[in-house]
Amino acid sequence: MDLIIVESPTKAKTLVKFLDKTYRIEATMGHIRDLPKSELGVDIEHDFKPHYVTPRDKTRRVNELVDIARQANRIILATDPDREGEAIGWHIANILFTKLGASRSKKPSKSKTKKTAADYDRIVFHEITGSAIRDALKNPRRIDMPLVDAQQARRVLDRLVGYKLSPLLWQKLSRRWLSAGRVQSVVVRLVVEREREIAAFKRKKYYSLTGEFATASAGSQKLLTAELVSKDGQKYAVKDTITLFDGTYTTTATTIDTATGAQSIKDDFKEPFTVSSVDKKEIVKNPQPPFTTSTLQQEAARRFYFSAKKTMQVAQRLYEEGIITYHRTDSVNLSDKFIREARDYIQKTYSDKFLPKSPRIYTTKSKVAQEAHEAIRPTTTTLLSADLENKSGYNRDHVRLYDLIWKRALASQAQSAVFDSTTVVIDDASGYRFETQGSIIKFEGYLKITGRDVNEVVIPDVATGDRLLCRNVDITEHFTNPPPRYSEAALVKTLEEKDIGRPSTYAPIISTIQERNYVEREEKKFKPTQLGNVVTDFLVDHFAQIISLPFTATIENSLDKIAKGEKKWVPVIADFYSSFAQKLEHTYKTADRIKMAAEETGQTCPQCGSPLLIRIGRYGKFIACSTFPKCNYTRQFVETVSDVHCPRCGGNIIIKKSKRGKSFYGCSNYPKCTFAAWKKEDIK
Template sequence: MNVVVVESPAKAKTINKYLGPGFQVLASYGHVRDLPAKDGSVDPEHDFNMLWEVDGRSEKHMRAIADAAKGATNLYLATDPDREGEAISWHVREVLEQRRALKGVEVQRVVFNEITKSAIVEAFKHPRALNRELVDAYLARRALDYLVGFTLSPVLWRKLPGSRSAGRVQSVALRLVCEREAEIEAFKPQEYWTVEATFQTEEGNRFTARLTHLAGRKLEKLDIANAAGAAAAVAAVEARSFHVGPVERKQVRRHPQPPFTTSTLQQEASRQIGMTASRTMRTAQRLYEGVDIGGETVGLITYMRTDGVQISGEAIAAARRLIGGRYGEKYVPDAPRVYRTQAKNAQEAHEGIRPTDMFRTPDQVSSQLSDEERRLYELIWRRTVASQMESALLEQVGADLLSGDRQVTLRATGSTLLFDGFLKLYREGRDDAEDEDGDRRLPPLVDGGAVDRLGVDSAQHFTQPLPRYSEASLVKRLEELGIGRPSTYASIIEVLQDRGYVRLDRKRFVPEDRGRLVTAFLTGFFDKLVQYNFTAEMETKLDAVSDGRVDWRQLLRDFWQDFSTQIAQTKDLSIKDVVSALDEDLGRHFFPDTGEGGRDPRGCPTCGDGRLGLKLGKFGAFIGCSNYPECRYTRPLAIENGDGSAGADGGDPNVPKKLGDDPDTGLPVWMRKGPYGQYVQLGDAEGDTKPKRQSIPKGMPPGDVTLAVALSLLALPRTIGNHPETGDPIVAGIGRFGAYVKHGPTYKSIGSGDDVLTIGLNRAVDLLASAPGRGRQPGRPIGDHPADGKPITVHAGKYGPYVQHGEIRATLPKGMDADAVSVAVALPLLAERAAKAPAKPAPRRRAAASDKAAAPARKAAAPKKAAAKSAASADTATKAKPAAKKPAVKKAAAKPATAKAKPAAKAKAAPRKAAAKAEEQ
């Protein structure tokens, strides 16, 4: 027997079918072990020895793999074809060796880039050994992230109360967002004007031209600085007649973009179909693992974690045949297009992301895909096919309109698409500009030709700062700087939002004040760690480890020497020093100079002579007066409005905020904060009567909750429509566990990608189709039971049709037509089944005195059982000696209080684990 280990159960089922008898394919369900979230898991004092532990959820999967491997001839490790996949294979082998499950078993590594039968069969013909260099690079990266997270985060908690944690790459990404925001705040817009005139040729064709020269001098962008200058320029144009000057024509080619890499897929999915990076990767994973087509599970795309843009010769040939047959030979270039990776720190030598079969068009598979899967597959298919199409050909035309005295010149430009080429199939999305592919035609113009001026207009403009980062532009910038890996960008962005460091506002990242404080602290006291070039150089060194050119332990030694010195220097750092540094760095943000009559933005509005500044308290940062305790003025950490109150984005969530009045009842609508988060409330409590309340959905920023949104929330649950199959209503609402849709007894949670207030009928039906028990039909009513008047229904069950009344179900006799069942037929069947039903278990009695007396003994035995279980499941590099176990058990049994303290210790460690774990897996 040959045992094959893959990562996911869906992949295991498909590959087992391809390989046939003689192979048993099992899933590891991702990573099987990790570094325990406690100090000492990476030990710099012992040359960075790493203590690994099998995850509790993975233990049963590893037991199954170990049991299968013990009787196997070969063990094939077929996890994903990237560094993470190589690391998972290494972990599986290490665990199996520790459990002595590989005696006489040959272990080999198998990689494939697509889940198709031909690719799988071919891969198993060419197995290889585990790549030690890739494993070493993984170990170095994991150790780095652990050391930064578990060393730096406690410093943050001590020196900057209210902070969460810091990570090696995540902190640099946060710095990018914060620095862009600082640039926007410091930006001073400048006024400028443009002047355009409308002309008409002798043939009656109209076109526009923009003023470029005035008084014989070329105008720069800001030269016309005010309305008076614009009026003078308009008058100068109106006072002159114009003729056509030299006409310039040139043809330019636009070439298609290469197939997608991980980062470019995330960028384009964000721009074109509005998918977040994390949703893009999850959807791509499903397309890679495959969907059922004609009774066979087929992977639709190649592996989606890649930096490569090249694709196989077979795929290129297929794309060229498809283009010629579908669009015509003029769209097929003379030679195949060959692309090469330009990305900095390209890490994976894989193909670009492409369809596994070019002739499997989106229309052919759309019925087997969800809406998200269909849109993403179509994007990948179009991009890949277009990458092998002919270039687009455009004609660009420019002409000057000259005054008779040559003192005033206007410029008219236009372009014409002569041949659409790849644009017939694919146009790249643009993040910050309009698509410039559209035609802007000029009429036929001849040098020296006469034109009539029809009108002159001026327009006021202001210079704009660089825009805030979107998901697409942030991913692009991280890739340009060589920071992190494209496969981790989605998790980095999620971590920044989950920790409350940034928020999305109109699809743009806005740093929260908490995030700005963390960035200011790190740049002030750990500047090297968050420098862009330092993080990029570390990625280069990790690449050198994967190439076998650098020893991974030496890399860690060099890093730790500098990093530990920086940490040591903060031990004597006082909170006063931290506050002073942060106050100086962030003063411009929290106390902007509004230029209002010499008003000091730091002046205290209460005592008049105090100075406002940044303060740190037990629960985080706030703004307070320097005359404390005489003056107790404070406000939340937020930018001040003109009335001296805190802005909505940073207002104190503990203070109720009135959103307005309900137009129907006249009652006030409040936003408040309770023990389970923020909620909206209609009216005020009166006696024992509680006002109507509704929780704010998870993922909805409180700053986005307006009166209209609050009223919509208070109106929940709402009926979306009727189910197309049953005719019963589908309802959307918010419950104890969040937003949901409901159809009959079936509930399905609404994810972060959908809005409970706007979700439509089609999307709700899709969600309900994936709910647990989705295959169970509501049943066909045939009448009411005479005993209680409750309905009797007929259902199509897994093991045949049955009738149901309340909780009683009775299977129909074999051969009985379900459509012909009546109440008279159903009653005896239900009665017979009810007579056979087992009696309900007796209610649990109260503990007797003897039980209470025995309880301490049971409690004392519990630590012994827990200790034995822990010893059996521990998975470390060296096993504990048997002699060491006995005293530990005796001690636990003798002192039950110690055992009771363990859950508290575990609870105390849990927040630390959640906060300090690095963002890269």
């Protein structure tokens, strides 16, 4: 019997479908070794050696695996094909080598003696299909120790920062439940800095003029609208670019900054209005590459409002069931086999004209793309989302995400879409110029697969020299908008662009900063809490380099070099820790304690009559007596929206939390009134 060890029962069940009874597949049920929770677990004095332990709830499973392994002729590690999976495989091998090393050497007929834990057979596959499993079993390898070292280095780094910085926060901010993290604190800082950039932004008023024109020909008239763009060659549009913490932000306005000025321009228009040019051209739009982890998270957030965590959970199930390829990847590469299958499907389903002459080859743009994975794709083109819908065990989320992955992968090998684009320029007799643009789909191409997620604007047929009638001119007041708060998709995109963490770490990081009450969601956008602001300010004052974008990206680059075998992990940790430890010691000695200001409520304590205050606790704001601990009265804090009332009963509108921690608007008279809304503008 050959023993194959994987992480999850679902993955094990899928493997069973493709292997005969000479193989036994067992699951570890997740991590079976990790750093201890109750202590640092890193020996700083001896090359940062990690002290791994088996969690109590995994002891029984480990013993079961050891007993099964004793009966095996061969032990094969089939954990996931990335750094995390490589490290899990290494931990399994270490435990088995420790327990079975001596007995193994006594059974040379069944298995070769292992000199180290890394000698165990390791197989890697990026999709759970029969052919992939068979190929992997024919080509086993040893454990890739540089990959293990990279994961180990990340784990040790994060443990050092978290377990050393967090107690400092407890002491200086007098809250023993606060936490800091090497990447976590940088992500919180992004949200904090953005909120301050929004507050500091000065909105600029400006005006635009839109003309409504009609053809002067006999019969039915055709209307088109066009924007005023210039006067005597001088454009009205102006751009302003400001520097943000994560880059730059550009706003576009016009030089028309008063209503009087706009009206004066309108009064100055003179007939005739003549079409001075009609520019028609063909625009070719290529399909997007297949999904990486990051782009899948972004698109699922945009389309379905999935959190990064939810996207990864749903994708994990699809992968373990053998339906999609491995979902933690930086690559946009597709296998030759899938490309042939996709092209054949497109040709047979949609016809030859939807198929480009040669396969599309995409290049990974990520500066530090990790292991040579494929992009996320279906394992077969023949399984449609409708088929998945009819299978038991899959819900709507599985079907929607699979449909997204299937369409994106297939479309990446389809013909380009072609648009007819038209730009019409209209001049009046006083030197004012209007422009309008429109486009229509000439050939669907890949949009036949993905669906038409485009807005077509049809421009009436006009010719150069045509005289037009100006039916009306609208003057519209505008204000420049500040940079937007981060949505989940925007935050993931920024993390990837700035090399903060890696796509596989985005989901847990974004979940953690919400669980720690450092940021919260408001209308699907992130904003910092008071606690997030205070902690970020403290860290910026004393550890500015560690929570800077360039430094965090440099660390990620070093981890990637460790994974490639270009760097050793201990010197990287030592170099970081030497300066970090000095700064930590200095901050303990010199930093003042920070007292977080409590807000007054104007209310009195029902128990003792003292003023009530709004305080911040582990789970957010709450109301407490100002004489605590003398009086321990507390109650839940309810945030009231002052400028709107319940449209059903006239009660106050309050901000509440759903079971999943998402904010929504509800009536204060609940349960008598059940009005609720996700967005403020929906309260009508």
